Amino acid sequence: MAALGLCGGLMAACGGAAAGPGQSITLYNGQHVQTTDSLVAGFEKATGITVNVRSDDEDVLADEIVTEGARSPADVIYTENTPAVQYLANKGLLAEVDPSTLDHTASRFNSSAGDFVGVSARVSVLIYNTSLISASQLPTTVLALADPKYAGKLAFAAGETDFQPIVTSVDRTYGRSAALRWLQGIKANAGSHVYPDNETISDEVNRGVVAFGVVNQYYWYRMRAEIGASNMHSKIAYFAPHDPGYILDISPAAILTSSKHQALAQKFLAFLVSKQGQEIIAHSISYEYPIASGVTTAQPETPFAQLAPNPISIRELGDGSAAIALLKEVELL
Secondary structure, eight states, X not given: OTTTTOHHHHHHHHTSSOOOTTOEEEEEEESOHHHHHHHHHHHHHHHOOEEEXXXXXXXXXXXXXXXXXXXXXXXXXXXXXXXXXXXXHHTTOBOOXXXXXXXXXXXXXXXXXXXXXXXXXXXXXXXXXXXXXXXXGSOSSSGGGGOGGGTTTEEBOTTOTTTXXXXXXXHHHHOHHHHHHHHHHHHHHHGGGBOSSHHHHHHHHHHTSSSEEEEEHHHHHHHHHHHOGGGOOEEEEOOSTXXXXXXXXXXXXXXXXXXXXXXXXXXXXXXXXXXXXXXXXXXXTTOOEXXXXXXXXXXXXXXXXXXXXXXXXXXXXXXXXHHHHHHHHTTOO
């Protein structure tokens, strides 16, 4: 990893000399372990600060932080999507991020209030089995997922926090009534193919159990790396440019106001968006996109600059509560 041997540059990015022995922070990790483990290892080697990691689903961790309140052992939370940290921000539980850290990431990927910073990104795609459906037969708009011609062919994960931003986007674009009709339509089309997570969707599509599904792009690339190109029976396709289903999901990190280690936590966030931290993401098997310090992915996937997602803002995506309410109303949650 490029970051591990560059402590000189990193110390400037992280704001000081290496920490003394025994210093540590606690990270509540809602990100994938493939991403977090590499970043934590690089940070610990460069700074001498130990990171105690507790991993769980991001919504579970956010709820725990609210329950724990000022007693929370967490110093930092790092999630797959912004709604979980926006939920905490709305409750006044996040500290301001150092402006110099925020400056490493384009402002549109950060909290407008400065209480979380964007670290990496993924984008929603369709994964499809090439023996069951052709690229020309796939829907090009998110609303078309509800077309009855896809009955029995569609898979999605209603409980995945990755899916909530798509629901929010549909709601904000077409209105609540249209979003409810759409959810009812995709529920009917999916039938028994409403799965618990994106890994299951990817595996089921690749094995030919179902024709296509909605996931983030990195699940397909990771699966190919894990099982080998010769065992891939699927490809990915994108919705039409700027379609409400074409969502760029930002993975943010934030510091808790209750943290007893504010300075160390700020160092960790600074590392995540530094060139050294972003190079770890760029070369990681997580297949996420680095979005800070001018770093681009080294992995063989669609270049970030060529993506054409719906320009919905982090603020518009909100805390996910509207999407959850819609999903509950149609009994998908």
